[in-house]
Amino acid sequence: MLISILICVHLIGFTVGNDGYITVLNVNPQNNADQYYQCYTPSTFTGHSLSYGRSFAVDNDESLTETQWVVPTPGNNPRRHVVNKAVGMGVYYCKIVNNGATTVVQTTKIRDDAVITPENSKNTVTVNVGDNVTIRFNTDLTLISELVWRKNGSTALKNGTETSMTFDPVKTSDAGVYEMYQDGYREDLMHAFIKLIVRECPNHKWGPPDCTGDCEYCYNGGVCDDKTGFCICAPGFMGSTCETECNGNRHGWNCENRCSTRGPLTSCRYYQFCLPDPYGCSCVTGYKGIKCDTVCSSGTFGSDCAQTCHCKQGGCDPYTGKCTDNQYSSCAYPWTGSNCQKCQPGFYGENCDIECPCECHRITGRCIEGTCFHNWLKPKCEVGIVNTTSPPSNNGQKTIVSCSVYQTGSNEVQTMIRVTKNDVIENITIPLETIPDGNNTTKHTFSVISDVDSTYKCVIVQDHFSAESAILFDIFRLPFYNGSLTILNMSSSSIDIKWTAWNNNTDGGDGPVIGYFLYHKLNNTDDWNKGLYQASLSGTVNGLMWDTEYTFGVSAVRPGEGGEGPIGEGSTIAKTICGQPQPVKNVNHELIDGNPHNLFINWTQSDADTETLQCYNTSYILYTVYLQSNDEDDEMNIYYELIGTNLTIWNLTLNVSSYTIYLTVSNEDSESEAVKVGPTKVESETVATSEHPKDELEGLATRRNLFY
Structure with a gap:
């Protein structure tokens, strides 16, 4: 038969500290051969009393006599005192008196084959006054009678079938050791105990009855003492706020004790540790279970494996909580500290999920004076x-x-x-x-x-x-265009241009570019003229001066107001062609001897100036005389080019009933509007004059056929 032991501590008139700190551990609780426990006293404990006994009887034959220990002379480990007397299932205590203060430690033992066990393998439950609390036992027996509840071994509290008891709210008077058994079978010793520890202040408060003190945050499973505000650290941790990890095989106020002097980190396995109330009892760091033999699963660590790892990769050392690479930078956000259990500055709360404007109290969020962040006014960060x-x-x-x-x-x-x-x-x-x-x-x-x-x-x-x-x-940044421009077409008043797209790698500024503006200016001047917005990569500049050189540039446009960048350096130069000259004036024509086959045409010489010719090259003047048939089916279309101001045509071959004369003047690029003369009717009985060759011309003209 295997027996597991739970030890709890009760202090009478004692301030918890190193002088009043005791650790009671249950050694190999499941082994019948090792049914003893050890009491580790403070280092200053000399010459004072130490005793042990049974808290109350479960079996009527059990003795309640208190036995005195003789405190040994300091030796190898003067703080350790071993109860060698074999004891059975029940509730026991270890009591010390040190410097006038009394500390009582209770321990319960249950059989390995018990049919009633504490829920979650927790023999102690620590709560705060005013909490809503339920304690519960697990049972796999078939009820043949009612279940009986007792507190501190007293008269039954209630009978029935309920395996739980609820306190809503819990009061300090509810504290005590509760047991549950089947009516008529208590002395079979097949049941268990749960000790309910009630702190006299709300959570994270201390100093009854007013409880105005704010507890420091007790890390790594530590508990705030409601009487003093000190942290009682879980076995395997130490420090004023339990922030220091001691690793396995260590326990005590300053981790001064070992389960095995030269043993491995696993040496405290199968031991259950009890500390002063309101801490209660737990396994050493790294283990959980009623026998403290189950290793913490991945992602958990500490006593009873109740602490959560906060590493980026999720896993941590089961004894210390440190990340496997042992680097502070491995903590998940917003955690920090040697084992990622502290909040980064600017956060507080149980889960470090509430923001504060400073280095603040882990529980209240109250700023430490003078630690305000740069965006908060000192000294109070309000x-x-x-x-x-x-x-x-x-x-x-x-x-x-x-x-x-x-x-x-x-x-x-x-x-x-x-x-x-x-x-x-x-x-x-x-x-x-x-x-x-x-x-x-x-x-x-x-x-x-x-x-x-x-x-x-x-x-x-x-x-x-x-x-x-x-x-x-x-x-x-506004986009800067460095692309290239290409001239497509030119007229006397417009030029068509295309350009390459703005490129994020070769051009400056920030994209995206959604369009462009096309600019132009007179060559060798500084004043740009802005054109219309262009969503494509081409555009036309209209309203230009004939026979004039212009410089063209492009700016790129990004989204948003004011998104147009500067005109790019990739400009180009192009010249418009000459404009359309003014029409020829005073055009006259006559039929020589009345014969439509013989013509004489003359006109006034066009002025050789830029306004008349719409061109700066005034040395180029060319006249063109067109003869166009008025018959629908006839294809007679002839023109004559010359530089003089008159033209004589002899023996014109005509196969038409009438024709019309048109006259234009041209500069080097453009031709004027035509001046119309006629129509001239051709009589069928008229014949060409034989004195001149056929189609003879006078006036330095060239005859050409014109086809449409």
């Missing part, structure tokens, strides 16, 4: 910048930024925007708008000019303290 907002903006544009300021109290706080460029500071102190934003927060909005070379901060000032928060918003 006024701070909680948020800054700004929309994305293109460089050089006016934009709106806002600062949200949290404030308690009525003292005036000045809010401003500080703009710094090249060590020159400008303070914008007048907000556009100030709006209460709820929860003691006020939103201040300001107008600023975005500049990629400037820094922006929200600044608050109260009395002689100031705080600031950087305003981080996207200011986009």
